[in-house]
Amino acid sequence: MTTASAAATAVVNAGPLDDALRQLSAAVELLAYDEGLHQLLAKPRREMAVSIPLRRDDGTVEVLTGYRVQHNFSRGPAKGGLRYSPDVTLDEVRALAMWMTWKCALLDVPYGGAKGGITLDPANYSTAELSRVTRRYTNEILPIIGPDTDIPAPDIGTDEQTMAWIMDAYSTSVGHTVPAVVTGKPVNLGGSLGRQSATSRGVVHIALAALAYRGATPSRASAAVQGFGKVGSGSAQFLAEAGVQVIAVSDRYGAVHNKAGLDIAALQAHVAQTGSVVGFVGADTIDSDDLLTLDVDLLVPAAVEGVVNAANAHRIQASIVVEGANGPTTSEADEILHARGVLVVPDILANAGGVIVSYFEWAQGNQAYQWTADEVEQRLESRMKQGWKSVLDTATRRDLTLRQAATVTAVSRVAEAHLTRGLFP
Numbered sequence: 526m527t528t529a530s531a532a533a534t535a536v537v538n539a540g541p542l543d544d545a546l547r548q549l550s551a552a553v554e555l556l557a558y559d560e561g562l563h564q565l566l567a568k569p570r571r572e573m574a575v576s577i578p579l580r581r582d583d584g585t586v587e588v589l590t591g592y593r594v595q596h597n598f599s600r601g602p603a604k605g606g607l608r609y610s611p612d613v614t615l616d617e618v619r620a621l622a623m624w625m626t627w628k629c630a631l632l633d634v635p636y637g638g639a640k641g642g643i644t645l646d647p648a649n650y651s652t653a654e655l656s657r658v659t660r661r662y663t664n665e666i667l668p669i670i671g672p673d674t675d676i677p678a679p680d681i682g683t684d685e686q687t688m689a690w691i692m693d694a695y696s697t698s699v700g701h702t703v704p705a706v707v708t709g710k711p712v713n714l715g716g717s718l719g720r721q722s723a724t725s726r727g728v729v730h731i732a733l734a735a736l737a738y739r740g741a742t743p744s745r746a747s748a749a750v751q752g753f754g755k756v757g758s759g760s761a762q763f764l765a766e767a768g769v770q771v772i773a774v775s776d777r778y779g780a781v782h783n784k785a786g787l788d789i790a791a792l793q794a795h796v797a798q799t800g801s802v803v804g805f806v807g808a809d810t811i812d813s814d815d816l817l818t819l820d821v822d823l824l825v826p827a828a829v830e831g832v833v834n835a836a837n838a839h840r841i842q843a844s845i846v847v848e849g850a851n852g853p854t855t856s857e858a859d860e861i862l863h864a865r866g867v868l869v870v871p872d873i874l875a876n877a878g879g880v881i882v883s884y885f886e887w888a889q890g891n892q893a894y895q896w897t898a899d900e901v902e903q904r905l906e907s908r909m910k911q912g913w914k915s916v917l918d919t920a921t922r923r924d925l926t927l928r929q930a931a932t933v934t935a936v937s938r939v940a941e942a943h944l945t946r947g948l949f950p
């Protein structure tokens with residue numbers, strides 16, 4: 526006899542693009558759109574794959590692959606991060622670009638969605654090599670990026686230094702300085718105050734709203750955070766500052782746990798020194814997979830796609846999952862968690878803080894004017910809370926999950942923009 530749980534575990538998830546397309550199909554069905562409009566929303570408007578020859582420091586040449594996918598630009602220039610990861614694929618970038626379209630529409634920032642990737646592990650390359658790869662990639666995709674066409678930002682494995690190299694390569698090619706070609710750049714090149722912490726601050730605004738919605742008090746709540754990079758580390762820090770006991774965190778090398786709560790500032794100092802959470806003296810080591818199924822109130826996956834899946838969704842004990850990462854929950858897991866009463870706050874809402882402050886950075890750049898850190902943080906908080914309220918209202922009114930409500934809202938905004946503009950020719 527096949528049990529429900531065994532049947533679910535037997536489903537092999539086909540990857541992030543499959544999840545993204547399934548979410549879109551569900552929204553299209555709820556919105557009763559025709560197949561033509563569905564296809565228009567499902568397919569990227571433009572994509573580019575490039576070879577990137579890199580001269581290594583030892584003189585040898587290695588050829589890497591880079592991608593840039595622009596999923597949609599009906600509402601404005603395409604916008605999205607650049608990922609450096611050895612496993613990055615074109616289908617993964619397509620999924621991430623589509624989620625960017627929905628995220629920008631949901632939070633009503635005037636962009637479409639894009640994403641880029643290069644098949645490399647930055648840990649294995651020198652700073653000089655990373656600079657050369659980034660500049661050559663920029664040069665290859667130059668015809669399709671620009672402040673009015675497509676604006677890259679940091680993602681996994683990239684940071685504000687990467688953005689500075691892109692800005693420099695782009696600017697030297699066009700013959701004048703163009704800060705607005707990227708966001709998430711250093712403040713001394715026109716970056717916004719508060720951009721580095723924006724995604725994680727946004728995650729925590731949403732996590733606190735979800736805890737309140739479920740009647741939980743932060744000072745009596747516990748959390749586990751997967752990933753301790755730009756998003757995970759800040760999320761753990763701001764959760765702890767709000768009084769939540771963060772009892773476990775992980776990175777690609779391992780996981781650490783302290784049931785009395787981790788000292789996040791000390792852990793950040795340890796990571797700055799050693800490059801990993803592993804070996805932190807104020808904690809025990811646990812298996813990385815076990816972090817996801819710990820007995821906590823709140824789980825924040827802030828690393829990669831597909832980690833909450835049919836194999837572990839039945840064992841998730843958290844009552845709230847706030848998606849710091851893009852696509853951490855597979856479609857199968859989404860159904861299982863919903864059936865079990867676990868509240869899943871979708872990525873396109875939960876981690877939108879980054880693109881909101883990227884938009885602020887772009888707006889400040891266009892005005893040649895800088896806002897204070899307080900102004901940025903207040904505006905971010907207000908947009909995140911408004912996003913939460915509107916998604917929750919739609920979910921309640923239409924009896925949808927938060928993901929369905931968020932996707933339906935976003936997809937309808939993109940479709941309306943497209944229909945108002947009309948089809949050319």
Ligand code: NAD
Pocket residue numbers: 679680681682683724751752753754755756757775776777778813827828829830849850851852876877879880
């Ligand atoms: P990052 O490179 O700064 O950090 C990634 C972290 O995840 C690192 O600590 C890494 O060791 C860890 N990691 C990788 N694989 C892991 C695994 N299998 N298990 C546990 N940990 C693992 O990247 P980031 O910018 O923090 O991005 C994390 C996620 O957040 C991605 O899904 C990204 O698309 C999403 N995101 C980032 C931003 C942003 O502004 N940086 C905005 C929105 C969404």
